[in-house]
Amino acid sequence: MSQLQMEEPVLPPRIELPALEKNLLEVRALKNYFLTSMVWVLAVLASIPLFSVIYMLIVQGGARLDVEAITALPPAGFEMGGGFGNAIVGTLTMVGIASAISIPIGIMAALHLSILNPSSKIATVSRFLAKVLTGFPSILAGVFVYAVIVITTGTYSAWAGGVALAVLMLPTVTLAAEEAMKQVPQKMKDAAFGMGCTRTQVILKVVLPTALPGILTGVILAVAGAAGESAPLLFTALFSNYYMGELAEPTASLSILIYNFSGMPFENQLELAWAASLVLVLLVLFFNILARVVGRSKFKE
Amino acid sequence: MNMQTDTGEFIAKKYEPKGPVVLDCHVKNIFYGDFRAVRDTTIPIEKNKVTGFIGPSGCGKSTVLRSMNRMNDLIDSFRFEGHIQYHKHDIYSKKVDAVIVRRYIGMVFQLPNPFSMSIYDNVAFGLRLNGYKGDEEEMVVKALKRAAIWNDVKDKLKNSGLSLSGGQQQRLCIARAIATEPDVLLMDEPCSALDPIATRQIEELMVELKQHYSVALVTHNMQQATRVADTTAFLGVDISQGGRTGYLVEMDETKKIFEDPQQLLTKQYVRGEFS
Amino acid sequence: MVYNPFKEASSDKTLSAPPSATDYLKDTVFRSFAYFCALSIVLLVAYIVFELGSQALPAIKTHGLGFITGTTWDTNEGVFGVLPEIWGTLYSSFLALLLGGFLGVAIAIFLTQGFVHAKFEMIFRTVIELLAAIPSVVYGLWGIYVLIPLIRPGAQWLHDTLGWFPLFGTDLSGPGLAPAALVLAIMILPTVAAISADAFRRIPYKVKEAAYGMGATKWEVILKVMLPTASSGILAGLVLGFGRALGETMALAMLIGNVNNISVSLFAPANTLASLLASTFPEAGQIEIQALMYAALVLLLITFIVNVAGLAVQQYTMRKFEGKK
Numbered sequence: 001m002s003q004l005q006m007e008e009p010v011l012p013p014r015i016e017l018p019a020l021e022k023n024l025l026e027v028r029a030l031k032n033y034f035l036t037s038m039v040w041v042l043a044v045l046a047s048i049p050l051f052s053v054i055y056m057l058i059v060q061g062g063a064r065l066d067v068e069a070i071t072a073l074p075p076a077g078f079e080m081g082g083g084f085g086n087a088i089v090g091t092l093t094m095v096g097i098a099s100a101i102s103i104p105i106g107i108m109a110a111l112h113l114s115i116l117n118p119s120s121k122i123a124t125v126s127r128f129l130a131k132v133l134t135g136f137p138s139i140l141a142g143v144f145v146y147a148v149i150v151i152t153t154g155t156y157s158a159w160a161g162g163v164a165l166a167v168l169m170l171p172t173v174t175l176a177a178e179e180a181m182k183q184v185p186q187k188m189k190d191a192a193f194g195m196g197c198t199r200t201q202v203i204l205k206v207v208l209p210t211a212l213p214g215i216l217t218g219v220i221l222a223v224a225g226a227a228g229e230s231a232p233l234l235f236t237a238l239f240s241n242y243y244m245g246e247l248a249e250p251t252a253s254l255s256i257l258i259y260n261f262s263g264m265p266f267e268n269q270l271e272l273a274w275a276a277s278l279v280l281v282l283l284v285l286f287f288n289i290l291a292r293v294v295g296r297s298k299f300k301e
Numbered sequence: 302m303n304m305q306t307d308t309g310e311f312i313a314k315k316y317e318p319k320g321p322v323v324l325d326c327h328v329k330n331i332f333y334g335d336f337r338a339v340r341d342t343t344i345p346i347e348k349n350k351v352t353g354f355i356g357p358s359g360c361g362k363s364t365v366l367r368s369m370n371r372m373n374d375l376i377d378s379f380r381f382e383g384h385i386q387y388h389k390h391d392i393y394s395k396k397v398d399a400v401i402v403r404r405y406i407g408m409v410f411q412l413p414n415p416f417s418m419s420i421y422d423n424v425a426f427g428l429r430l431n432g433y434k435g436d437e438e439e440m441v442v443k444a445l446k447r448a449a450i451w452n453d454v455k456d457k458l459k460n461s462g463l464s465l466s467g468g469q470q471q472r473l474c475i476a477r478a479i480a481t482e483p484d485v486l487l488m489d490e491p492c493s494a495l496d497p498i499a500t501r502q503i504e505e506l507m508v509e510l511k512q513h514y515s516v517a518l519v520t521h522n523m524q525q526a527t528r529v530a531d532t533t534a535f536l537g538v539d540i541s542q543g544g545r546t547g548y549l550v551e552m553d554e555t556k557k558i559f560e561d562p563q564q565l566l567t568k569q570y571v572r573g574e575f576s
Numbered sequence: 577m578v579y580n581p582f583k584e585a586s587s588d589k590t591l592s593a594p595p596s597a598t599d600y601l602k603d604t605v606f607r608s609f610a611y612f613c614a615l616s617i618v619l620l621v622a623y624i625v626f627e628l629g630s631q632a633l634p635a636i637k638t639h640g641l642g643f644i645t646g647t648t649w650d651t652n653e654g655v656f657g658v659l660p661e662i663w664g665t666l667y668s669s670f671l672a673l674l675l676g677g678f679l680g681v682a683i684a685i686f687l688t689q690g691f692v693h694a695k696f697e698m699i700f701r702t703v704i705e706l707l708a709a710i711p712s713v714v715y716g717l718w719g720i721y722v723l724i725p726l727i728r729p730g731a732q733w734l735h736d737t738l739g740w741f742p743l744f745g746t747d748l749s750g751p752g753l754a755p756a757a758l759v760l761a762i763m764i765l766p767t768v769a770a771i772s773a774d775a776f777r778r779i780p781y782k783v784k785e786a787a788y789g790m791g792a793t794k795w796e797v798i799l800k801v802m803l804p805t806a807s808s809g810i811l812a813g814l815v816l817g818f819g820r821a822l823g824e825t826m827a828l829a830m831l832i833g834n835v836n837n838i839s840v841s842l843f844a845p846a847n848t849l850a851s852l853l854a855s856t857f858p859e860a861g862q863i864e865i866q867a868l869m870y871a872a873l874v875l876l877l878i879t880f881i882v883n884v885a886g887l888a889v890q891q892y893t894m895r896k897f898e899g900k901k
């Protein structure tokens with residue numbers, strides 16, 4: 001190892017340092033190249049599944065996606081043609097029910113957690129449980145709602161499916177809304193309080209409007225997640241081969257249709273499963289992009 | 302005599318060092334993207350002396366200091382013109398590995414920045430990085446003693462470095478920087494985040510440290526420069542061309558700079574007429 | 577005189593009037609409602625635990641702890657045991673964690689340690705977020721028709737040449753642990769990557785600067801300083817990712833084979849608690865439903881423990897850099 005030439009000896013013991021000149025073949029340099037190329041490879045590797053899924057959706061699902069597919073009823077066994085119009089309606093309906101239940105409760109709960117009484121015992125406990133609930137297996141929401149609604153009413157229904165999805169959306173909405181409300185600067189709230197507003201007025205006129213983009217982002221992402229869920233619908237909404245007549249009867253959904261058709265030995269059903277997947281992913285993507293667009297407007301002000 | 306560039310810009314008279322020079326710094330230009338941060342600044346860092354850098358904020362004193370161990374390479378838009386001679390090597394030569402430069406030329410930063418590991422591991426970090434084969438413990442103890450923090454931490458070497466007070470953290474960072482016996486120690490306003498008592502301790506430490514190391518010290522505190530520095534470089538800001546370009550106004554022995562400066566600008570600055 | 581914009585509506589009062597009794601009433605009602613909503617989350621969790629518990633009670637009384645150690649699930653005989661499902665749940669999640677955790681941490685490093693330009697970093701982060709947005713059932717479909725045919729030749733080769741090794745002890749006849757664990761790994765990767773990246777971003781810049789100032793190379797900085805400093809955050813990501821994997825249902829129900837089987841072989845079919853629920857529940861009779869409720873309770877307990885552990889570690893990480901100079 002070529003040591004630096006010193007004009008005078010430096011104090012002993014001087015530890016042995018590498019030469020100043022670059023040496024591309026040194027272990028240190030080689031290790032750097034190796035690890036850097038490694039993370040690149042891993043990063044590319046991790047994105048392959050996404051592109052593969054998208055490719056399959058476009059090629060397999062796109063081939064079958066037409067007006068009939070999104071309007072007709074699911075075909076039986078050897079029947080040709082058909083579609084999943086009732087499943088689209090069912091998914092949208094149940095996500096709508098879930099949103100109507102979970103969004104108001106979630107936002108109100110977030111108000112309590114972020115502004116009204118952030119350090120109270122109830123706030124601490126419900127914040128913690130909301131976090132636990134976000135990691136809660138979604139199928140358990142189905143089991144719970146089965147026990148509470150399906151057994152009680154004696155029928156699978158859109159209601160039950162919607163409530164099961166609401167159980168999953170509630171913690172997500174609450175935590176996202178809380179986070180957005182916490183971002184509202186204290187000085188804004190102080191200004192409003194200083195003008196003699198009650199807490200409710202401060203919330204309605206200052207906090208909510210300011211935090212709105214952030215809240216919307218969280219809410220829309222929760223909706224996107226609910227739209228893609230299937231496990232909680234399996235035995236709450238079940239499935240139906242017909243268009244929904246009322247909310248208190250078994251209801252079709254895109255995700256359950258994909259699940260049911262994926263195991264069938266018929267080419268026609270399989271094609272429809274891919275087409276339904278494409279529609280479902282487009283729906284979820286639409287909400288994701290919407291959330292991003294809404295969220296971005298937050299910084300433009 | 303002072304000189305001028307081709308375009309008529311002021312260039313300070315070269316300071317003639319009295320002793321051997323460890324790091325001979327000739328900055329022609331330093332750019333961040335299109336922004337010209339520093340121009341025409343020549344500062345020799347003498348062996349076993351403390352060289353102080355003073356000047357108004359934005360004069361580029363930290364930028365020059367950080368160029369001396371190529372810390373500025375971490376900033377993408379950074380561009381250096383000139384040369385910095387370390388013994389017989391130009392550290393900006395294409396052949397030189399910036400990473401290794403920093404092992405010879407250590408640095409202490411404005412904010413204390415110990416790693417989130419034990420006090421002992423903090424100091425041993427550089428030794429392990431260089432695969433030091435000798436008695437690691439001995440080197441760690443020596444560094445802690447030289448940094449005047451040994452008595453504070455000798456009973457709690459396994460505690461986290463973050464558990465210390467601000468002044469202690471800064472001395473720990475100094476111990477970490479000197480454990481590998483670097484030639485030069487660059488200190489970038491090391492006391493700016495500390496209280497007066499801790500500042501005093503670090504200042505005394507710097508005077509001690511120059512027995513073993515050559516120190517370059519950036520400070521915003523003129524009293525600190527008079528107390529610690531052997532030579533002082535005063536940098537000014539040139540706003541004549543619309544930008545804010547720092548440049549060397551005058552460099553001399555500290556006493557001379559503060560008592561008998563040759564430049565009017567220096568005189569005004571050391572009298573506290575602007576900052 | 578203070579101008580109060582909220583008083584404009586009620587014109588019969590002067591501008592400086594304090595909030596009226598109605599305002600105070602509204603305020604109280606509003607706040608009580610918010611309080612009740614916050615409380616409802618607590619009540620919901622309590623209700624879930626209570627409801628699952630009481631539904632499972634008959635099965636708990638009948639089968640006791642033998643339910644957890646039993647290996648047979650036979651409706652006709654009325655014998656129910658979920659040991660194979662517990663094994664399958666833990667084993668598939670563990671395999672997913674090995675792969676997804678490794679990839680997730682690597683991606684967190686890739687995104688936060690200056691390997692890519694900020695613009696590309698945004699794109700890549702979006703790709704990873706989209707990975708999390710794809711519905712589970714779509715991954716299941718993809719797994720059946722893309723992943724299984726893709727890995728089958730490799731699995732066959734491994735079994736043929738290294739069949740004596742327990743991991744490759746069986747043939748991949750279709751669904752099985754390997755495809756299930758691979759898809760699970762893809763699904764937990766975004767969780768691990770997001771939480772780990774957050775842990776890296778939380779490290780103050782001055783720490784990185786100190787490491788570079790010591791003359792560390794880029795990778796020495798990452799491996800010797802950034803990674804240990806972020807370790808508790810990464811651990812939280814791994815534990816929470818593991819929790820996600822434990823509860824994942826649809827993709828597993830479609831890919832794991834739903835066979836009551838305890839095997840270490842990567843290619844053997846298996847079952848998990850969640851996919852047992854998904855595949856058995858819709859056609860179950862009353863006795864079996866009670867047993868399934870018991871299984872749901874076991875799943876709830878396992879995921880609860882794992883998630884609380886993960887959250888505790890995450891909490892610890894967040895405090896680590898706060899309140900200290």
